Amino acid sequence: MEPMEVEPEVVQMEEDSPEVTTSIDEQTQRGYRIWKKNAPFIYDYLSTNSLLWPSLSVQFFPDVTHINHKESLESEETQESNEEIIAQRLLHGTFTLGQAVDSISILQIPTFKNLNQNIKINKLDYNPDKEELEFSPSSNNKSKVLQKINHLGDVNKVRYMPQKPDIIASANNLGDVVIYERTRHKSFKNSLIDDTDISKAEIRLSNSILPSKTDIFALDWNQNQEGLLLAGDMNGVISLYDLKEYSTPELEQCRYFENDTGINDIEWFPTHDSLFSTVDDKGTVKIYDTRQNDAVICSQKISEHGVDSISMNPGFSSGIATGDSQGVIKIWDLRAFKQSSQPVKQMNAHTDSITQLYWHPKYSNVLASSSSDHSVKFHNVSNEETCFFTHLGHMLGVNDFDWSYADDWMVASVADDNSLHVWKPSHTVTDRFKTA
Structure with missing residues (x-):
């Protein structure tokens, strides 16, 4: 990767991703070192963090805390x-x-x-092993764990309720969906002895008619009606839960739907409390209306391959994006969806399966995608040359990413190489989207 011809920006790298991992081939490691040397030219901000285990989910909370402080150093200039x-x-x-x-x-x-x-230049430390200048953040500017909730089984998907972010839903590989009330669990404390007791969930959700015993990767809260949660498993069972009906620690579905193959992704329409869409292993998109007895109001086969992700455009109510196992992204207009199986736009965006798609919350023509090909890409779907930025810092497949609430262009991403990256492209790349 050649450096982009832009003015260099200072990059904060708090804790490097591992240089050598047994499952990462030499070519990938070499590509990572090239990317890191070029990073100051292509990012306004970059923080790389090593996790103990891979994560399949990452999500920014909506709250942003502003902290003003002065460093207690002798320099008058610094004190001011x-x-x-x-x-x-x-x-x-x-x-x-x-x-x-x-x-x-x-x-x-x-x-x-x-x-x-x-950034204070006199705080840049030279690392002779890496032959690089590094910025060492102060203790006030380091990542820390605030809370840890021990969980039964793999955390396939975890999401907080939009209306009440302290309410967290999690789905695992055993077919369980559980609800945690964050404030009822203790804060994280460093200890020489790990706490291995499974934390008790406040509510356990279950389908009493078709109980799930397999992986659940599809999970989504309704943004318009508090407490509505959808979960779709790899047997094709979709369960709808209404937490307003909660009275005991066990809550059954208020409705369920059956699909003929596994559900890979599910999403409520961002402007509606009754419509949602799913994508599955047979390459089908289905739209459901929970107000109707026959809930499937539209079913369209859009690919010969499995479709792994779907995203509804919050700024354009009839626009959706789908990503399949071959790395192909398709943009659709729901107004013509039933009449035509042809997308408005098709992009061969990645060389491996699409793992996640999210439209930009503010700019309705910008779509971001992550993939098993180790990358996260930004696309301007209104242009012929769509991809305008690629994040190549992960050395294994990227599982999930999310847009920040604090900054229009800040993103967090997690990958199979145990890495968590928080990053922001150079303003020279994103300034074109500034509104008047």
Whole structure:
């Protein structure tokens, strides 16, 4: 990868991803070193963190804390400088395949509101082993674990309720969906002895008619009606739960739907409380209306391959994006979806399966995608040349990513190489999207 011809920006790398991992081939490791040397030219911000286990989920909490402080140093110039730090919280879970006790964690990721104005050149340390200058963040600017909730089975998907972020739903590899009330669980404390007791869930959700015994990867909260949760398993059973009906620690489905193959992804329409869509292993997109007895109002086979991800455009109500196991992204207009199986746009975006798609929450023509090919890409779907930025810092497949609430272009991503990256492309790349 050649360096981009832009003005270099200071990059914060808090804790490097591993240089050598037994499952990572030499070519990938060499590509990572090239990427890291070029990183100051292509990012306004970059923080790489090594996790103990891979994560399949990551999500920014909506709250943003602003912290103003002055460093207590002798320099008068430093004493007069005011550093504004933004503290963001991140939700993620472990994927250990039974090798350890799994857990859901809440991390605090602090960043300078304006990183480049707060970098002090005299604090750059030369690392002779890497032959690089490194910025060593202060203790106020390091990531930390705020809370850890021990979890039964792999954390396949974890998401908080939009209306009440302290309510967290998690799905595992055993067919379980559980609800945790974060404030009822203790904060994280460093200890020489690991706490291995499974944390008790506040609510266990179950389908009393077709109980799930397999992986659940599809999980989504309704953004418009509090407490509505959808879960789809790899046997094709979709369960709808209404937490307003909660009265005992066991809550049964208020409705369920059957599909003829596994559900890979599920998503409520962002502007509706009754419509949702699914994609499955047979390459089919289905749209459901929970108000109707025959809930499937549209079913369209869009690929000969499995479709792994779907995303509804929050800024354009009839726009959806789908990503399949071959790395192909298709953009659809729901107004013509029943009449035509032809997408509005098709992009051969990745060389391996699409793992996640998310439209930008503010710019309706920007779509981000992650893939098993180790990359996260930003696409401008209104242009012929769609991809305008690629994050290549992960050395194994990227499982999930999320947009930050604090910054229009900040993203968190997690991958199979145990890495968690928080990053922001150079403003020279994103300034074109500024609104008047």
